[in-house]
Amino acid sequence: MTQELAIDVRGLVKRFGSKTAVNGVDIQMPRGQVWGFLGPNGSGKTTTIRMICGLLKLTDGEGECLGFDIRKDASLIKAQTGYMTQKFSFWTDLTIRENLEFVARLYRLKNASRVVDETLDGLSLSKRQHQLAGALSGGWKQRLALAAVSMHHPKLLLLDEPTAGVDPQARRDFWDEIHRLSSNGITVLVSTHYMDEAERCDRIVYLANGKKVAEGTVAQIIDMSGLITFRGEGENVRHLAPQLEHAPGIDHVAYFASALHVSGSDRSAIRHALDQLNDDGADWKEVRPSLEDTFIELKARAGDDTRQHA
Amino acid sequence: MTTLARILAIIMKEAVQMRRDRMTFGMMLVLPVMQLILFGYAINTDPHSLPTAIQMEEDTPITRSIISGLEVSGYYAIVERTQSDMESDSMLARGDVSFVVTIPKGFTKRLLRGETPQLLIEADASDPSASSNAISRAQVIVQRALAHELYKLNGDPQTAPPLFELVIHPKYNPAAVTQYNIVPGLLGVILTMTMVMMTSLAMTRETEQGTMENLLAMPARPIEVMLGKISPYVIVGAVQTLVVLAAAIWVFKVPFLGSFWVLSLGVVIFVIANLAVGFSFSTFARSQMQAMQMTFFFFLPSLLLSGFMFPFRGMPNWAQMIGEILPLTHFLRIVRGTMLKGADLHQLQPDINAMLLFTLFMGAVAMVRYRQTLD
Ligand SMILES: Nc1ncnc2c1ncn2[C@@H]1O[C@H](COP(=O)(O)OP(=O)(O)O)[C@@H](O)[C@H]1O
Ligand SMILES: [Mg+2]
Numbered sequence: 001m002t003q004e005l006a007i008d009v010r011g012l013v014k015r016f017g018s019k020t021a022v023n024g025v026d027i028q029m030p031r032g033q034v035w036g037f038l039g040p041n042g043s044g045k046t047t048t049i050r051m052i053c054g055l056l057k058l059t060d061g062e063g064e065c066l067g068f069d070i071r072k073d074a075s076l077i078k079a080q081t082g083y084m085t086q087k088f089s090f091w092t093d094l095t096i097r098e099n100l101e102f103v104a105r106l107y108r109l110k111n112a113s114r115v116v117d118e119t120l121d122g123l124s125l126s127k128r129q130h131q132l133a134g135a136l137s138g139g140w141k142q143r144l145a146l147a148a149v150s151m152h153h154p155k156l157l158l159l160d161e162p163t164a165g166v167d168p169q170a171r172r173d174f175w176d177e178i179h180r181l182s183s184n185g186i187t188v189l190v191s192t193h194y195m196d197e198a199e200r201c202d203r204i205v206y207l208a209n210g211k212k213v214a215e216g217t218v219a220q221i222i223d224m225s226g227l228i229t230f231r232g233e234g235e236n237v238r239h240l241a242p243q244l245e246h247a248p249g250i251d252h253v254a255y256f257a258s259a260l261h262v263s264g265s266d267r268s269a270i271r272h273a274l275d276q277l278n279d280d281g282a283d284w285k286e287v288r289p290s291l292e293d294t295f296i297e298l299k300a301r302a303g304d305d306t307r308q309h310a
Numbered sequence: 311m312t313t314l315a316r317i318l319a320i321i322m323k324e325a326v327q328m329r330r331d332r333m334t335f336g337m338m339l340v341l342p343v344m345q346l347i348l349f350g351y352a353i354n355t356d357p358h359s360l361p362t363a364i365q366m367e368e369d370t371p372i373t374r375s376i377i378s379g380l381e382v383s384g385y386y387a388i389v390e391r392t393q394s395d396m397e398s399d400s401m402l403a404r405g406d407v408s409f410v411v412t413i414p415k416g417f418t419k420r421l422l423r424g425e426t427p428q429l430l431i432e433a434d435a436s437d438p439s440a441s442s443n444a445i446s447r448a449q450v451i452v453q454r455a456l457a458h459e460l461y462k463l464n465g466d467p468q469t470a471p472p473l474f475e476l477v478i479h480p481k482y483n484p485a486a487v488t489q490y491n492i493v494p495g496l497l498g499v500i501l502t503m504t505m506v507m508m509t510s511l512a513m514t515r516e517t518e519q520g521t522m523e524n525l526l527a528m529p530a531r532p533i534e535v536m537l538g539k540i541s542p543y544v545i546v547g548a549v550q551t552l553v554v555l556a557a558a559i560w561v562f563k564v565p566f567l568g569s570f571w572v573l574s575l576g577v578v579i580f581v582i583a584n585l586a587v588g589f590s591f592s593t594f595a596r597s598q599m600q601a602m603q604m605t606f607f608f609f610l611p612s613l614l615l616s617g618f619m620f621p622f623r624g625m626p627n628w629a630q631m632i633g634e635i636l637p638l639t640h641f642l643r644i645v646r647g648t649m650l651k652g653a654d655l656h657q658l659q660p661d662i663n664a665m666l667l668f669t670l671f672m673g674a675v676a677m678v679r680y681r682q683t684l685d
Contacts, residue, residue, distance in 0.1 A: 055526055055684050074682065078529045089524035106528045 092134025357624020379455025440621025509588025
């Protein structure tokens with residue numbers, strides 16, 4: 001059973017003092033897939049990833065990563081995992097080549113210098129290999145980091161917001177690389193805030209307040225949320241937003257160029273609110289909620305949830 | 311008006327930040343207290359109770375009164391009685407005693423006959439400030455003791471004090487050149503400061519810049535990280551040693567009587583001891599700033615209690631006990647011993663052992679404290 005799962009963790013809890021960062025998270029992730037790890041800032045993504053690769057002790061819970069106990073076999077897990085930290089954590093005062101060589105040596109790769117040459121080639125960084133890593137732009141730093149953490153042919157990649165603050169072209173290149181690695185059989189868990197990236201994943205795990213509040217494919221998550229969205233189009237539809245934002249039954253309103261999305265979980269309540277509007281310039285239709293609408297709804301619900309329990 | 315308000319706002323912010331930073335706050339309180347204690351009590355410009363060996367070749371009421379006179383004066387603490395010159399020499403070389411007082415055979419008879427016998431005091435003058443006061447008082451102390459004893463013998467207070475010659479042999483640094491003592495000692499001080507600081511900074515920099523997470527995510531064992539981090543600085547320490555030694559020998563003309571290899575062995579162990587301290591500190595410090603503070607916390611007592619600043623034997627007992635723990639104390643004995651006294655490995659063995667013990671302990675602390683997780 002565990003052999004088919006790259007990650008199999010149950011009831012992960014992590015407390016820092018009185019603060020509970022992760023509160024009972026289960027993840028069962030099969031090998032060879034690409035999963036997205038989503039959730040608002042501070043929801044516990046980084047902490048969960050750190051526990052999975054043995055960088056943080058668990059307060060509670062148990063599990064295996066690549067078949068090894070995450071509480072006892074951290075060193076075995078590390079040898080077969082590549083972990084890319086949220087903040088660039090290579091040595092800015094070493095050159096690109098020196099960074100790669102250091103990593104290659106720590107993993108005791110055979111023919112380290114040839115592997116580094118190939119990696120530099122693959123990154124098209126051969127010409128700049130003697131520049132300091134700190135001098136690279138954000139996008140290049142992230143590509144260097146990905147190359148560095150996959151140089152030892154790990155079975156699992158844990159990527160923590162690898163594309164934050166990177167331009168669209170660089171993000172696309174980065175994801176092409178993720179899919180190339182995945183097609184070689186590597187399992188990838190990647191945390192992100194970008195919807196388009198979430199849609200590139202086989203499956204999504206969504207955290208809020210340290211708890212897993214949704215898991216599934218994009219379509220499943222939208223369906224499961226039970227969210228109802230109406231789209232209104234028209235010249236002056238935007239001026240209606242202030243009225244709608246506080247109307248009963250409407251959880252949130254999202255602006256688009258000449259359209260509004262209003263969402264909630266009760267269809268007739270939304271219809272009622274829309275009927276109350278004394279403006280006939282807008283044309284309202286029910287549409288399929290976007291992933292973004294769904295996440296905003298999930299986050300709001302999780303917020304309500306904790307407020308009740310607090 | 312506005313300026314005052316702004317200043318107040320800044321003061322309050324600083325106060326809050328200071329209160330949150332327990333470490334700095336503690337240091338600010340503890341450091342002055344430590345300095346007060348050390349400067350106020352440990353430092354003794356007129357060292358008393360210096361350990362003294364007596365080589366008494368005859369035992370008469372007169373010689374006994376000389377010895378008790380020395381002891382009562384408070385300058386000399388008689389800790390050993392030796393039989394042979396060889397034994398006394400080696401005690402002096404090791405630094406076990408600061409003085410050897412020799413009363414030769416026939417002293418009493420010649421004194422009573424008025425033949426002006428000799429009384430010999432050999433002093434460890436490698437640290438001139440330690441021994442000079444005791445030496446300058448010796449003449450008076452012995453004279454008084456003799457006068458008293460003779461008065462008891464013949465009951466005549468008018469008798470002229472008997473004549474004797476006090477021979478002083480300042481050994482190791484006969485000209486009492488202070489630099490001879492300070493320059494070799496400086497080697498130890500410089501090594502302590504830089505070795506402890508550099509390792510603790512190198513480790514905490516990783517934590518501060520977030521690269522520690524990367525390092526921990528890769529399969530490196532604590533011992534590997536520790537040795538890898540420490541080794542480059544052993545070389546730095548060796549270079550520093552050569553520079554200071556070259557300056558000592560060619561610029562300050564400090565004599566080098568002993569073995570270069572014995573000194574090298576001492577340097578290597580001493581450097582590793584200090585690196586282990588730095589590494590241990592880095593496992594406690596959360597920032598480079600804290601690492602710096604801890605370095606000073608270690609450096610200050612090393613400077614004051616090792617015998618570098620003040621004569622070791624002149625310090626109160628508790629200060630000597632702390633001093634015995636510090637590697638700098640033993641290193642100073644080794645470097646002064648090899649350079650100024652020509653001490654050999656056998657004589658310096660206790661100091662080598664003490665540094666080794668310290669290194670093992672600090673290494674163990676570092677290994678136990680080093681975390682393989684980010685907790
Ligand atoms: N080392 C730590 N000490 C104290 N609190 C922490 C620590 N690491 C994370 N947290 C807290 O735990 C919560 C979850 O953080 P994190 O896992 O970084 O979330 P995410 O990666 O989803 O943004 C946050 O509230 C954060 O402040
Ligand atoms: Mg994070």
